[in-house]
Amino acid sequence: MPGDYVRRTAGSRRLYRRASRVFAGGVNHNARYYEPYPIFVSRARGQHIWDEDGNRYTDYWMGHMALVLGHSPKVVVEALRSQIANGTHYGMGSGLSVELGEEIQKTVPCAEMMRFCNTGAEATMYLVRLARGYTGKRTVIKMAGGWHGYNTELNKGVHAPFDGSESAGILPEEQAFVKTVRFNDLEAAEREVKAAGGDAAAIFLEPVLGAGGCLPADRDYLKGLRELADRSGTLLAFDEIITGYRVALGGAQEWYGVTPDLASFGKIAGGGLPLGLVCGRKEIVSLADPTRKERLVAIGGGTFSENPLTMAAGLATVRYLRKNARTVYHALEKAGERTRKGIDGAFRELGIEAHTTGLGSLFLTHFGPEPKNAEEMSREDKRTQKEYALRLMSGGIFILPGHPGGISTAHTEKDIDDLVELSGMQAQYLRQRKRIT
Ligand SMILES: Cc1ncc(COP(=O)(O)O)c(C=O)c1O
Incomplete structure:
Protein backbone atom coordinates (compact mmCIF):
# COMPACT_ATOMS: atom_id res chain seq x y z
CA MET A 1 0.00 0.00 0.00
CA SER A 72 -8.57 31.15 0.01
CA PRO A 73 -12.28 32.00 0.26
CA LYS A 74 -13.24 35.13 -1.67
CA VAL A 75 -14.21 37.17 1.40
CA VAL A 76 -10.84 36.56 3.06
CA VAL A 77 -8.78 37.07 -0.11
CA GLU A 78 -10.47 40.42 -0.76
CA ALA A 79 -9.99 41.56 2.83
CA LEU A 80 -6.31 40.58 2.74
CA ARG A 81 -5.71 42.22 -0.64
CA SER A 82 -6.96 45.56 0.51
CA GLN A 83 -5.17 45.27 3.86
CA ILE A 84 -1.77 44.48 2.28
CA ALA A 85 -1.94 47.77 0.42
CA ASN A 86 -2.48 49.55 3.75
CA GLY A 87 0.29 47.93 5.76
CA THR A 88 1.04 44.42 6.94
CA HIS A 89 2.16 45.15 10.47
CA TYR A 90 1.49 48.18 12.67
CA GLY A 91 2.73 47.09 16.09
CA MET A 92 -0.18 49.17 17.42
CA GLY A 93 -3.90 48.68 17.76
CA SER A 94 -6.24 49.49 14.90
CA GLY A 95 -9.92 49.82 14.14
CA LEU A 96 -9.74 46.33 12.68
CA SER A 97 -8.79 44.70 15.97
CA VAL A 98 -11.54 46.58 17.82
CA GLU A 99 -14.07 45.48 15.21
CA LEU A 100 -12.98 41.84 15.39
CA GLY A 101 -13.08 41.97 19.19
CA GLU A 102 -16.61 43.40 19.06
CA GLU A 103 -17.72 40.68 16.63
CA ILE A 104 -16.37 38.04 18.98
CA GLN A 105 -18.08 39.69 21.96
CA LYS A 106 -21.37 39.53 20.05
CA THR A 107 -21.03 35.90 19.08
CA VAL A 108 -19.26 34.01 21.90
CA PRO A 109 -21.32 33.72 25.12
CA CYS A 110 -18.41 33.93 27.60
CA ALA A 111 -16.42 36.63 25.75
CA GLU A 112 -17.12 39.70 27.89
CA MET A 113 -13.48 40.74 27.53
CA MET A 114 -10.49 39.32 25.66
CA ARG A 115 -6.88 39.62 24.52
CA PHE A 116 -5.47 38.62 21.13
CA CYS A 117 -2.16 36.83 20.74
CA ASN A 118 -0.61 34.83 17.92
CA THR A 119 -1.06 31.13 18.60
CA GLY A 120 -3.27 28.77 20.50
CA ALA A 121 -0.36 27.67 22.68
CA GLU A 122 0.05 31.25 23.86
CA ALA A 123 -3.69 31.68 24.48
CA THR A 124 -3.89 28.58 26.70
CA MET A 125 -0.76 29.66 28.57
CA TYR A 126 -2.39 33.05 29.30
CA LEU A 127 -5.60 31.31 30.27
CA VAL A 128 -3.80 29.32 32.98
CA ARG A 129 -2.14 32.48 34.24
CA LEU A 130 -5.45 34.34 34.43
CA ALA A 131 -7.15 31.45 36.24
CA ARG A 132 -4.39 31.31 38.84
CA GLY A 133 -4.13 35.07 39.19
CA TYR A 134 -7.87 35.45 39.69
CA THR A 135 -8.44 32.55 42.11
CA GLY A 136 -5.11 32.72 43.95
CA LYS A 137 -5.01 28.91 43.56
CA ARG A 138 -2.42 26.77 41.81
CA THR A 139 -3.83 23.50 40.50
CA VAL A 140 -5.09 23.20 36.92
CA ILE A 141 -7.04 20.04 36.08
CA LYS A 142 -6.81 18.98 32.44
CA MET A 143 -7.98 15.94 30.52
CA ALA A 144 -5.99 12.86 29.55
CA GLY A 145 -5.43 13.30 25.81
CA GLY A 146 -6.25 17.03 26.02
CA TRP A 147 -4.12 19.04 23.61
CA HIS A 148 -3.59 22.74 24.27
CA GLY A 149 -0.49 23.47 22.20
CA TYR A 150 3.20 23.30 22.97
CA ASN A 151 3.32 25.55 26.02
CA THR A 152 5.30 24.19 28.94
CA GLU A 153 2.66 23.70 31.59
CA LEU A 154 -0.08 22.06 29.56
CA ASN A 155 2.16 19.74 27.57
CA LYS A 156 1.32 16.91 29.88
CA GLY A 157 -0.76 13.72 29.67
CA VAL A 158 -1.47 14.13 25.96
CA HIS A 159 -0.36 10.65 24.86
CA ALA A 160 -0.62 7.27 26.59
CA PRO A 161 0.03 6.54 29.43
CA PHE A 162 -1.33 10.10 29.99
CA ASP A 163 0.47 10.85 33.21
CA GLY A 164 3.69 12.60 32.31
CA SER A 165 5.37 15.40 30.44
CA GLU A 166 5.44 15.24 26.64
CA SER A 167 9.01 16.50 26.46
CA ALA A 168 12.32 15.60 28.03
CA GLY A 169 13.00 19.34 28.15
CA ILE A 170 10.15 20.07 30.56
CA LEU A 171 10.87 19.69 34.26
CA PRO A 172 8.35 17.79 36.40
CA GLU A 173 8.45 20.81 38.73
CA GLU A 174 7.10 23.01 35.95
CA GLN A 175 4.00 20.82 35.68
CA ALA A 176 3.67 19.96 39.37
CA PHE A 177 0.35 21.76 39.63
CA VAL A 178 -1.17 20.40 36.43
CA LYS A 179 -3.24 17.25 37.03
CA THR A 180 -4.69 14.97 34.39
CA VAL A 181 -8.05 13.21 34.65
CA ARG A 182 -10.14 10.98 32.39
CA PHE A 183 -12.37 12.81 29.89
CA ASN A 184 -16.14 12.34 30.12
CA ASP A 185 -15.79 11.08 33.69
CA LEU A 186 -17.36 13.51 36.16
CA GLU A 187 -16.38 11.50 39.21
CA ALA A 188 -12.71 11.60 38.17
CA ALA A 189 -12.89 15.41 38.03
CA GLU A 190 -14.68 15.52 41.39
CA ARG A 191 -11.98 13.35 42.95
CA GLU A 192 -9.20 15.57 41.61
CA VAL A 193 -10.87 18.78 42.80
CA LYS A 194 -11.22 17.18 46.24
CA ALA A 195 -7.61 15.98 46.18
CA ALA A 196 -6.48 19.53 45.42
CA GLY A 197 -7.87 20.48 48.85
CA GLY A 198 -9.18 23.93 47.94
CA ASP A 199 -6.28 24.64 45.57
CA ALA A 200 -8.04 23.95 42.22
CA ALA A 201 -7.82 27.08 40.06
CA ALA A 202 -9.43 25.69 36.90
CA ILE A 203 -10.90 22.67 35.19
CA PHE A 204 -9.69 23.06 31.64
CA LEU A 205 -10.88 21.01 28.68
CA GLU A 206 -11.70 20.86 25.01
CA PRO A 207 -15.48 20.30 24.70
CA VAL A 208 -14.59 17.99 21.83
CA LEU A 209 -11.31 16.25 22.59
CA GLY A 210 -9.39 17.00 19.38
CA ALA A 211 -6.00 15.35 19.04
CA GLY A 212 -7.20 12.99 21.77
CA GLY A 213 -9.64 11.35 19.39
CA CYS A 214 -12.28 13.82 18.09
CA LEU A 215 -14.48 12.75 21.01
CA PRO A 216 -17.38 15.00 22.00
CA ALA A 217 -18.12 15.60 25.67
CA ASP A 218 -21.47 14.34 26.95
CA ARG A 219 -23.76 17.28 27.62
CA ASP A 220 -24.47 16.12 31.18
CA TYR A 221 -20.75 15.84 31.81
CA LEU A 222 -20.15 19.49 30.86
CA LYS A 223 -23.16 20.56 32.94
CA GLY A 224 -21.77 18.52 35.83
CA LEU A 225 -18.35 20.20 35.44
CA ARG A 226 -20.04 23.61 35.51
CA GLU A 227 -21.77 22.73 38.79
CA LEU A 228 -18.60 21.22 40.24
CA ALA A 229 -16.66 24.37 39.38
CA ASP A 230 -19.31 26.60 40.98
CA ARG A 231 -19.53 24.42 44.09
CA SER A 232 -15.79 24.35 44.64
CA GLY A 233 -14.80 27.92 43.69
CA THR A 234 -12.91 26.60 40.65
CA LEU A 235 -13.06 28.22 37.22
CA LEU A 236 -14.39 26.28 34.25
CA ALA A 237 -12.33 26.93 31.13
CA PHE A 238 -12.94 25.65 27.59
CA ASP A 239 -10.30 25.31 24.92
CA GLU A 240 -12.34 26.19 21.85
CA ILE A 241 -9.40 26.45 19.48
CA ILE A 242 -10.89 23.71 17.29
CA THR A 243 -14.60 24.02 18.17
CA GLY A 244 -14.76 27.85 18.08
CA TYR A 245 -16.78 29.04 15.07
CA ARG A 246 -16.84 25.43 13.85
CA VAL A 247 -19.53 23.52 15.74
CA ALA A 248 -21.71 26.64 16.13
CA LEU A 249 -21.27 30.39 15.70
CA GLY A 250 -20.74 30.73 19.46
CA GLY A 251 -18.58 27.60 19.61
CA ALA A 252 -19.18 24.50 21.69
CA GLN A 253 -20.34 26.65 24.62
CA GLU A 254 -23.32 27.68 22.50
CA TRP A 255 -23.86 24.15 21.12
CA TYR A 256 -23.86 22.59 24.59
CA GLY A 257 -25.50 25.51 26.41
CA VAL A 258 -22.74 25.57 29.02
CA THR A 259 -20.89 28.86 29.50
CA PRO A 260 -17.34 28.66 30.85
CA ASP A 261 -15.62 31.39 32.85
CA LEU A 262 -12.69 31.51 30.45
CA ALA A 263 -12.03 30.20 26.95
CA SER A 264 -9.28 30.08 24.37
CA PHE A 265 -9.90 30.49 20.65
CA GLY A 266 -7.69 30.54 17.54
CA LYS A 267 -7.76 28.93 14.09
CA ILE A 268 -11.08 29.98 12.47
CA ALA A 269 -11.39 33.17 14.53
CA GLY A 270 -8.27 34.42 12.72
CA GLY A 271 -9.68 33.58 9.30
CA GLY A 272 -6.98 30.93 8.91
CA LEU A 273 -4.11 33.31 9.74
CA PRO A 274 -2.11 32.98 12.98
CA LEU A 275 -4.26 33.88 15.98
CA GLY A 276 -4.71 33.05 19.61
CA LEU A 277 -7.40 34.56 21.80
CA VAL A 278 -8.07 34.33 25.50
CA CYS A 279 -11.47 35.55 26.60
CA GLY A 280 -13.91 35.26 29.46
CA ARG A 281 -15.66 37.02 32.29
CA LYS A 282 -14.74 40.69 32.51
CA GLU A 283 -13.75 40.55 36.16
CA ILE A 284 -11.18 37.84 35.35
CA VAL A 285 -9.74 39.11 32.05
CA SER A 286 -9.58 42.70 33.30
CA LEU A 287 -6.89 41.58 35.75
CA ALA A 288 -4.56 41.87 32.74
CA ASP A 289 -5.29 45.59 32.43
CA PRO A 290 -1.88 47.33 32.77
CA THR A 291 -3.51 50.51 34.14
CA ARG A 292 -4.73 48.70 37.24
CA LYS A 293 -3.24 49.85 40.53
CA GLU A 294 -3.33 46.35 42.07
CA ARG A 295 -0.78 43.73 41.11
CA LEU A 296 -1.15 42.93 37.44
CA VAL A 297 -1.86 39.42 36.12
CA ALA A 298 0.51 40.09 33.25
CA ILE A 299 -0.54 38.22 30.17
CA GLY A 300 1.27 40.72 27.98
CA GLY A 301 1.19 40.31 24.24
CA GLY A 302 3.64 39.87 21.40
CA THR A 303 5.23 41.79 18.55
CA PHE A 304 2.62 40.53 16.13
CA SER A 305 -0.45 40.44 18.38
CA GLU A 306 -3.47 42.03 16.63
CA ASN A 307 -1.47 42.20 13.42
CA PRO A 308 -3.70 43.74 10.76
CA LEU A 309 -3.53 40.82 8.33
CA THR A 310 -4.91 38.37 10.87
CA MET A 311 -7.42 40.96 12.05
CA ALA A 312 -8.66 41.58 8.50
CA ALA A 313 -8.93 37.85 7.73
CA GLY A 314 -10.59 37.10 11.07
CA LEU A 315 -13.04 39.97 10.72
CA ALA A 316 -14.03 38.93 7.19
CA THR A 317 -14.54 35.34 8.34
CA VAL A 318 -16.43 36.00 11.57
CA ARG A 319 -18.67 38.59 9.89
CA TYR A 320 -19.45 36.19 7.07
CA LEU A 321 -20.23 33.43 9.56
CA ARG A 322 -22.47 35.70 11.64
CA LYS A 323 -24.42 36.88 8.60
CA ASN A 324 -24.84 33.34 7.26
C1 LIG B 1 -7.58 22.38 21.14
C2 LIG B 1 -6.29 23.04 20.78
N1 LIG B 1 -5.72 23.89 21.66
C3 LIG B 1 -4.58 24.52 21.39
C4 LIG B 1 -3.93 24.32 20.20
C5 LIG B 1 -2.64 25.04 19.93
O1 LIG B 1 -2.82 26.01 18.98
P1 LIG B 1 -1.55 26.49 18.11
O2 LIG B 1 -1.18 25.31 17.26
O3 LIG B 1 -2.07 27.64 17.33
O4 LIG B 1 -0.50 26.85 19.07
C6 LIG B 1 -4.47 23.46 19.25
C7 LIG B 1 -3.78 23.23 17.99
O5 LIG B 1 -4.08 22.38 17.21
C8 LIG B 1 -5.67 22.78 19.56
O6 LIG B 1 -6.21 21.91 18.70
Missing part, protein backbone atom coordinates in the same frame (compact mmCIF):
# COMPACT_ATOMS: atom_id res chain seq x y z
CA PRO A 2 2.70 2.60 0.80
CA GLY A 3 4.09 1.47 -2.60
CA ASP A 4 1.32 3.32 -4.39
CA TYR A 5 1.84 6.35 -2.16
CA VAL A 6 5.58 6.33 -2.87
CA ARG A 7 5.02 5.99 -6.63
CA ARG A 8 2.77 9.04 -6.71
CA THR A 9 4.82 11.33 -4.50
CA ALA A 10 8.44 11.40 -5.75
CA GLY A 11 8.54 15.21 -5.55
CA SER A 12 7.38 15.22 -1.93
CA ARG A 13 9.93 12.51 -1.13
CA ARG A 14 12.73 14.66 -2.57
CA LEU A 15 11.56 17.71 -0.64
CA TYR A 16 11.26 15.68 2.52
CA ARG A 17 14.90 14.58 2.16
CA ARG A 18 15.97 18.20 1.83
CA ALA A 19 13.69 19.28 4.66
CA SER A 20 15.23 16.62 6.92
CA ARG A 21 18.61 18.32 6.53
CA VAL A 22 17.13 21.67 7.58
CA PHE A 23 14.35 20.91 10.08
CA ALA A 24 14.44 18.41 12.93
CA GLY A 25 12.51 15.43 11.58
CA GLY A 26 11.88 17.29 8.31
CA VAL A 27 8.80 19.04 9.70
CA ASN A 28 7.85 22.17 11.58
CA HIS A 29 5.03 20.61 13.54
CA ASN A 30 5.26 17.07 14.92
CA ALA A 31 1.70 16.33 13.82
CA ARG A 32 2.70 16.84 10.19
CA TYR A 33 4.99 13.83 10.05
CA TYR A 34 3.62 10.45 9.06
CA GLU A 35 5.23 7.37 7.53
CA PRO A 36 6.77 6.91 5.06
CA TYR A 37 7.06 10.75 4.65
CA PRO A 38 4.50 13.53 4.38
CA ILE A 39 3.29 15.22 1.22
CA PHE A 40 4.54 18.73 0.56
CA VAL A 41 1.84 21.12 -0.60
CA SER A 42 2.35 23.43 -3.56
CA ARG A 43 -1.03 25.20 -3.63
CA ALA A 44 -4.55 25.16 -2.28
CA ARG A 45 -7.96 26.44 -3.32
CA GLY A 46 -11.51 25.78 -2.15
CA GLN A 47 -11.72 22.21 -0.86
CA HIS A 48 -8.53 21.14 -2.65
CA ILE A 49 -4.78 21.00 -2.09
CA TRP A 50 -2.15 20.00 -4.64
CA ASP A 51 1.12 18.35 -3.70
CA GLU A 52 4.59 18.84 -5.22
CA ASP A 53 3.85 16.15 -7.79
CA GLY A 54 0.66 17.84 -8.98
CA ASN A 55 -1.65 15.31 -7.30
CA ARG A 56 -4.91 16.95 -6.29
CA TYR A 57 -6.57 16.01 -3.01
CA THR A 58 -9.91 16.87 -1.49
CA ASP A 59 -8.57 18.24 1.76
CA TYR A 60 -10.18 17.38 5.09
CA TRP A 61 -7.22 18.48 7.20
CA MET A 62 -8.05 22.09 6.27
CA GLY A 63 -4.93 23.63 7.79
CA HIS A 64 -5.30 21.98 11.21
CA MET A 65 -9.09 22.57 10.88
CA ALA A 66 -8.49 26.35 10.82
CA LEU A 67 -10.34 26.84 7.54
CA VAL A 68 -14.10 26.58 7.67
CA LEU A 69 -14.77 28.42 4.40
CA GLY A 70 -12.24 26.38 2.41
CA HIS A 71 -8.84 27.51 1.14
CA ALA A 325 -24.90 31.42 10.54
CA ARG A 326 -28.16 29.62 10.02
CA THR A 327 -27.29 28.18 6.61
CA VAL A 328 -23.59 27.60 7.28
CA TYR A 329 -23.93 25.65 10.53
CA HIS A 330 -26.94 23.69 9.33
CA ALA A 331 -25.02 22.66 6.21
CA LEU A 332 -21.85 21.79 8.15
CA GLU A 333 -23.80 19.71 10.65
CA LYS A 334 -25.59 17.84 7.85
CA ALA A 335 -22.32 17.24 6.00
CA GLY A 336 -20.70 15.93 9.18
CA GLU A 337 -23.54 13.52 9.79
CA ARG A 338 -23.51 12.32 6.21
CA THR A 339 -19.76 11.69 6.53
CA ARG A 340 -19.87 9.87 9.87
CA LYS A 341 -22.87 7.72 8.97
CA GLY A 342 -21.62 7.02 5.45
CA ILE A 343 -18.13 5.90 6.51
CA ASP A 344 -19.40 3.71 9.34
CA GLY A 345 -22.03 2.17 7.06
CA ALA A 346 -19.40 1.35 4.42
CA PHE A 347 -17.25 -0.50 6.95
CA ARG A 348 -20.08 -2.22 8.78
CA GLU A 349 -21.54 -3.54 5.55
CA LEU A 350 -18.41 -5.65 5.23
CA GLY A 351 -18.26 -6.62 8.88
CA ILE A 352 -15.42 -4.24 9.87
CA GLU A 353 -15.87 -2.53 13.23
CA ALA A 354 -15.34 1.19 12.66
CA HIS A 355 -16.73 4.20 14.50
CA THR A 356 -16.50 7.70 13.15
CA THR A 357 -16.71 10.12 16.05
CA GLY A 358 -17.08 13.90 16.03
CA LEU A 359 -19.50 16.77 16.28
CA GLY A 360 -20.78 19.10 13.58
CA SER A 361 -18.24 19.15 10.77
CA LEU A 362 -15.53 17.25 12.70
CA PHE A 363 -14.87 13.55 12.21
CA LEU A 364 -12.32 10.81 12.86
CA THR A 365 -12.68 7.12 12.06
CA HIS A 366 -11.60 4.65 14.73
CA PHE A 367 -11.02 0.95 14.17
CA GLY A 368 -12.16 -1.06 17.19
CA PRO A 369 -14.80 -0.48 19.88
CA GLU A 370 -16.23 3.06 20.03
CA PRO A 371 -13.97 5.15 22.31
CA LYS A 372 -15.39 7.55 24.92
CA ASN A 373 -12.05 8.92 26.11
CA ALA A 374 -8.40 9.09 25.10
CA GLU A 375 -7.43 5.98 27.09
CA GLU A 376 -9.92 3.88 25.11
CA MET A 377 -8.81 5.51 21.89
CA SER A 378 -5.17 4.69 22.54
CA ARG A 379 -6.02 0.96 22.52
CA GLU A 380 -7.60 0.95 19.05
CA ASP A 381 -6.07 -0.33 15.81
CA LYS A 382 -3.80 2.59 14.84
CA ARG A 383 -2.12 0.67 12.05
CA THR A 384 -5.39 0.28 10.17
CA GLN A 385 -6.28 3.92 10.81
CA LYS A 386 -3.01 5.12 9.27
CA GLU A 387 -3.22 2.70 6.38
CA TYR A 388 -6.77 3.93 5.68
CA ALA A 389 -5.54 7.53 5.51
CA LEU A 390 -2.74 6.57 3.08
CA ARG A 391 -5.18 4.66 0.90
CA LEU A 392 -7.48 7.70 0.84
CA MET A 393 -4.53 9.80 -0.31
CA SER A 394 -3.90 7.47 -3.22
CA GLY A 395 -7.56 7.99 -4.11
CA GLY A 396 -7.22 11.80 -3.98
CA ILE A 397 -8.49 12.52 -0.47
CA PHE A 398 -6.30 14.02 2.24
CA ILE A 399 -6.89 13.26 5.90
CA LEU A 400 -3.83 13.65 8.10
CA PRO A 401 -3.24 10.11 9.43
CA GLY A 402 -4.59 9.72 12.97
CA HIS A 403 -6.02 13.25 13.13
CA PRO A 404 -9.56 14.60 12.91
CA GLY A 405 -10.96 15.89 9.66
CA GLY A 406 -12.85 19.18 9.32
CA ILE A 407 -15.40 19.76 6.58
CA SER A 408 -15.67 23.27 5.14
CA THR A 409 -18.42 25.11 3.30
CA ALA A 410 -16.40 24.51 0.10
CA HIS A 411 -16.95 20.73 0.30
CA THR A 412 -19.82 19.29 -1.72
CA GLU A 413 -22.09 16.28 -1.21
CA LYS A 414 -20.19 14.61 -4.04
CA ASP A 415 -16.92 15.08 -2.11
CA ILE A 416 -18.43 13.30 0.86
CA ASP A 417 -19.88 10.53 -1.30
CA ASP A 418 -16.40 10.01 -2.79
CA LEU A 419 -14.97 9.71 0.72
CA VAL A 420 -17.63 7.15 1.61
CA GLU A 421 -17.00 5.21 -1.60
CA LEU A 422 -13.25 5.07 -0.99
CA SER A 423 -13.96 3.96 2.59
CA GLY A 424 -15.95 1.08 1.11
CA MET A 425 -12.91 0.10 -0.98
CA GLN A 426 -10.74 0.16 2.14
CA ALA A 427 -13.33 -2.05 3.85
CA GLN A 428 -13.06 -4.55 1.00
CA TYR A 429 -9.30 -4.54 1.26
CA LEU A 430 -9.43 -5.10 5.02
CA ARG A 431 -11.87 -7.97 4.60
CA GLN A 432 -9.61 -9.59 2.03
CA ARG A 433 -6.61 -9.16 4.29
CA LYS A 434 -8.52 -10.77 7.16
CA ARG A 435 -9.32 -13.75 4.93
CA ILE A 436 -5.70 -14.19 3.88
CA THR A 437 -4.22 -13.93 7.38
